[in-house]
Amino acid sequence: MSDPASPAAADSPPAIRAIVAGHSDFADGLVSAVHAITGRGDVYHTISARNLSGAELEEKLRQAIEETGAQVVFTDLQAGSCTMAARRVSRDRNDVLFVCGANLPMLLDFALAADTTPLEAARHAIDRGRAAITSVGGGDAGAPGSPGGRS
Amino acid sequence: MSIALFRIDDRLIHGQVVVGWGQPLDIGFIVLVDDVVATSEWEQELYRMGTPPDMHVYFHAVSEVGEVLPKYEADRRAGILLTGDIDSMLRLVREAGVRKVNLGGIHHRSDRKQKLRYVFLSPSEEERLREMSRFGATVTAQDVPAAHPVELDDVLQARAATP
Numbered sequence: 001m002s003d004p005a006s007p008a009a010a011d012s013p014p015a016i017r018a019i020v021a022g023h024s025d026f027a028d029g030l031v032s033a034v035h036a037i038t039g040r041g042d043v044y045h046t047i048s049a050r051n052l053s054g055a056e057l058e059e060k061l062r063q064a065i066e067e068t069g070a071q072v073v074f075t076d077l078q079a080g081s082c083t084m085a086a087r088r089v090s091r092d093r094n095d096v097l098f099v100c101g102a103n104l105p106m107l108l109d110f111a112l113a114a115d116t117t118p119l120e121a122a123r124h125a126i127d128r129g130r131a132a133i134t135s136v137g138g139g140d141a142g143a144p145g146s147p148g149g150r151s
Numbered sequence: 152m153s154i155a156l157f158r159i160d161d162r163l164i165h166g167q168v169v170v171g172w173g174q175p176l177d178i179g180f181i182v183l184v185d186d187v188v189a190t191s192e193w194e195q196e197l198y199r200m201g202t203p204p205d206m207h208v209y210f211h212a213v214s215e216v217g218e219v220l221p222k223y224e225a226d227r228r229a230g231i232l233l234t235g236d237i238d239s240m241l242r243l244v245r246e247a248g249v250r251k252v253n254l255g256g257i258h259h260r261s262d263r264k265q266k267l268r269y270v271f272l273s274p275s276e277e278e279r280l281r282e283m284s285r286f287g288a289t290v291t292a293q294d295v296p297a298a299h300p301v302e303l304d305d306v307l308q309a310r311a312a313t314p
Binding site: 023051052053054055056077078079080081083084087088091 | 162164165166168169170193197198200202203256258260268269
């Protein structure tokens with residue numbers, strides 16, 4: 001654990017603060033984007049569901065939580081197999097926060113909140129990720145007041 | 152409508168099923184056939200949480216399907232029936248008259264050999280699939296609707312190109 005009062009802490013690699021898990025290259029893709037934008041992609045450990053059975057995925061997620069000590073797990077899709085695995089793990093790991101529906105603004109916000117606890121950072125990041133969905137254009141379908149319209 | 156897809160998938164309800172097949176087939180319900188899940192409230196709640204609110208999930212033990220299948224086949228909505236393993240689907244072929252089987256995802260295990268990117272089979276599982284075929288069921292492998300279905304013979308020979 002790094003000591004925020006120590007200036008040397010900024011130079012040491014940050015501990016893994018969260019796991020990102022999803023279909024195919026979802027996690028690696030988002031985390032590489034976080035890294036390109038902030039240089040802080042290394043707060044994340046990534047997992048892909050590719051070619052894994054539900055049981056294998058659950059085991060992999062459990063192991064990653066144990067090994068990294070991560071207190072937060074971000075997954076991609078409500079019905080996705082990573083989310084299903086996460087829900088199984090949450091049955092006996094209710095100390096870990098499981099967040100479904102991760103997006104880039106959410107993971108950026110979390111990665112940059114190094115001064116708060118992972119759980120606080122995640123709660124803030126969830127709000128940021130939700131608020132970051134906007135749209136413009138699209139004619140009548142994208143008009144103000146319509147679902148997804150400019151606000 | 153009726154059951155549009157009889158699928159063997161060891162992940163049961165997940166993204167490929169709900170979104171990948173569910174949206175293009177306009178699926179209104181899923182029949183999840185699994186003896187363990189059928190007796191576990193917690194497991195059922197888990198799978199319900201994973202599906203959109205307008206998609207109903209019904210849970211059955213394998214032995215119940217022969218009796219309830221006609222009701223689902225007469226449903227006005229389109230549905231997907233899922234089993235998590237080959238044995239359960241073979242029983243549905245034998246006992247419930249299922250004649251079209253989709254291999255959607257059977258993943259790595261120490262006694263299985265890889266046949267496709269998403270299909271691994273043990274020798275006894277290969278034999279059970281052949282048995283389905285002898286019962287008159289058409290068995291093909293296809294993970295998502297956009298992929299080409301792979302005939303059972305090609306699956307068993309591991310002849311399909313793996314994208």
